[in-house]
Amino acid sequence: MREQKFCLGIETTAHTFGISVVSFSGEILSNEKHVFTTEQGGMIPNEVARHHEQWKDQVLKSALEKANVKLSQMNLISVSQGPGLAPALLIGMRYAKELSKKLSIPLVGVNHCIAHLEIGNLVTASVDPVLLYVSGVNTQVIAYEGGKYRIFGETRDIGAGNFLDQFARALGIGFPGGPKIEALAKKGKQYVPLPYCVKGMDITLGGILTNLKQKIASGKYRKEDLAYSAQETVFAMLVETAERAMAHCDKDELLLGGGVCCNKRLQEMAIKMCKARNAKCFIPPNSLLVDNAAMIAWQGILEHKAGKSADLETIDIKPYWRTDQVEVIWR
Ligand code: AMP
Numbered sequence: 001m002r003e004q005k006f007c008l009g010i011e012t013t014a015h016t017f018g019i020s021v022v023s024f025s026g027e028i029l030s031n032e033k034h035v036f037t038t039e040q041g042g043m044i045p046n047e048v049a050r051h052h053e054q055w056k057d058q059v060l061k062s063a064l065e066k067a068n069v070k071l072s073q074m075n076l077i078s079v080s081q082g083p084g085l086a087p088a089l090l091i092g093m094r095y096a097k098e099l100s101k102k103l104s105i106p107l108v109g110v111n112h113c114i115a116h117l118e119i120g121n122l123v124t125a126s127v128d129p130v131l132l133y134v135s136g137v138n139t140q141v142i143a144y145e146g147g148k149y150r151i152f153g154e155t156r157d158i159g160a161g162n163f164l165d166q167f168a169r170a171l172g173i174g175f176p177g178g179p180k181i182e183a184l185a186k187k188g189k190q191y192v193p194l195p196y197c198v199k200g201m202d203i204t205l206g207g208i209l210t211n212l213k214q215k216i217a218s219g220k221y222r223k224e225d226l227a228y229s230a231q232e233t234v235f236a237m238l239v240e241t242a243e244r245a246m247a248h249c250d251k252d253e254l255l256l257g258g259g260v261c262c263n264k265r266l267q268e269m270a271i272k273m274c275k276a277r278n279a280k281c282f283i284p285p286n287s288l289l290v291d292n293a294a295m296i297a298w299q300g301i302l303e304h305k306a307g308k309s310a311d312l313e314t315i316d317i318k319p320y321w322r323t324d325q326v327e328v329i330w331r
């Protein structure tokens, strides 16, 4: 028999407006979304917010239909409270409060980055992994140590997804750039040396982007070779920092999260590194790697079961919320 308690998850930290229904026993009944896209100009926060506002009712409807449940059957609302774009977060928070009041059910606000890690633990066999979280804006190496989810390494400037998107724009091949760069890189033959920017467990990507733009402008290189070289260089940097965190924390599990981890070459490099150090590499399906509401629902369930419930009058968005500021009550 299907578990009869359900959580409605709402995700709006960035480009994705997502709604998901997850049962308290961890069955993902639906995971719907609508993603803001643009031909040029990138993510302008107010335009993203307008997109979310415009799509929210439609996405809710399809999430309920897919799950084959009614809104009145929900027992809990979970919303991504941060980190993210403030105008986008506000749309989700307002919607979550409204639904929580209307249905008279509790609301919890959860941390988006930690949700990426906990959904991995739900759908793969990972238990206590180092998370290599590589998305549009965020690029971080996160692990649970000393009672908190700590950031062991991160980008000092732009996220790796943002890097790929800007590189793709410079090549004139459109948005989102990640999948297009991946396809182009498969046709690369020649490795073109690029700067390699790792400091401890942190990385920087802006300098590599500038270098690539100069190489594009010089007209001396094939696009395919530049795409291939960019991937080899940046993914090696990511895997190196993840490995250093694994060694430092003495953990033998690596979990991937974030849209860039859909990339097969990055997955291959992560698997190879894990094999070499006798560790396991866990990779959730693409629908749970990218921003999604199922992970927000599941994180809400974990925290609600541990006793968390928001005060509807005072709960607010947290655009700059760091993972190590989150009080961990569910472990
Ligand atoms: P997220 O913010 O986690 O939803 O991830 C979005 C980012 O993932 C965008 O910057 C995309 O370019 C990137 N992305 C999606 N698919 C791929 C792929 N196959 N390879 C590299 N990057 C990707």
Ligand code: MG
Binding pocket: 112, 116, 135, 258, 290, 291
């Ligand atoms: Mg994300």
